[in-house]
Amino acid sequence: MRPLRYSINVTLDGCCHHEAGLPPDEESMRYWTAEMERADALLFGRVTYEMMESAWRKPASGSWPGWVDGWQIPFAEAIDGAKKYVVSSTLSGVDWNAELVRGDLGQAVQRLKQESGRGLWVGGVTLPLALADLRLIDEYEFLVQPVLAGHGPRLLAGLRERIQLELVGRHEFRSGATALRYRPARVAA
Numbered sequence: 001m002r003p004l005r006y007s008i009n010v011t012l013d014g015c016c017h018h019e020a021g022l023p024p025d026e027e028s029m030r031y032w033t034a035e036m037e038r039a040d041a042l043l044f045g046r047v048t049y050e051m052m053e054s055a056w057r058k059p060a061s062g063s064w065p066g067w068v069d070g071w072q073i074p075f076a077e078a079i080d081g082a083k084k085y086v087v088s089s090t091l092s093g094v095d096w097n098a099e100l101v102r103g104d105l106g107q108a109v110q111r112l113k114q115e116s117g118r119g120l121w122v123g124g125v126t127l128p129l130a131l132a133d134l135r136l137i138d139e140y141e142f143l144v145q146p147v148l149a150g151h152g153p154r155l156l157a158g159l160r161e162r163i164q165l166e167l168v169g170r171h172e173f174r175s176g177a178t179a180l181r182y183r184p185a186r187v188a189a
Contacts (some may be wrong), residue, residue: 002117003138004043004109006128007035010142012085017152018051021145026071027173028143034180035141036082039163040117040127043101043109053096056080059152065173085112085120091189106134125153139183140165146176 003073009021024032031077036042051081058064068076084098094100101108110130112120122128124135130136142155169181 001113002040002115003119004113004131004136005035005039005124005139005141006120006122006131007032007141008123008125008136008155009145010126011145011147011149012096013106013148013150013152015046015149015152016155017149020149020152021143021147022074022175024174024176028105028175028177029072031143032172033078036075036121039082039119039121040115041085041112041160042079042110043081043087043120043121043122043127045124046086046091047126048054049084049086049088049098052079052123055176057096067158094110105130108138109134109136125155129156129158130162132156135156135163135184138185139181141181143179180186 008016009018010016011020022028042173056076058076058080064073064076081094082097084094084096085101085109086094086098087101088094089102091100101112106111109120113136122131128137164185167180168181168183171179173179
């Protein structure tokens with residue numbers, strides 16, 4: 001069974017909008033590239049899929065646009081080439097090495113987890129909330145940015161029940177950001 005890992009940038013005050021933290025730098029892009037390579041496939045909701053595709057899909061020309069710096073190319077190549085699953089009831093089709101996931105979310109994701117491999121990686125805001133409520137996330141990773149945003153969507157806002165976590169890893173960046181990795185705590189009977 002492959003684990004489902006949720007990773008996201010978050011500010012100190014819990015904002016998880018993609019523009020609320022620090023801009024990516026070489027060190028954080030290397031980190032995210034390594035995280036992406038720990039997974040066999042990416043799991044996105046429609047909004048995250050469309051946002052990532054607009055930024056990281058390699059153009060038909062085969063060359064990355066000028067705004068993609070050389071240090072961003074390993075990340076761009078990793079996300080562009082990754083297998084993707086897209087949870088959406090509104091999209092009629094997807095491409096970019098992607099497949100639509102329809103029907104019962106819990107059953108569909110449980111089937112994906114049952115496949116052999118290194119893991120599934122999920123990002124975004126809405127889909128991870130639903131997956132957390134279903135207790136399907138095996139690992140949470142928050143790259144905490146040293147920023148107070150003061151506004152924007154909050155991390156896992158609306159979670160139905162508390163989830164106790166255990167810290168299993170920590171990585172500090174020169175920028176002051178800290179990656180914190182957690183697993184759901186095993187509750188003693």
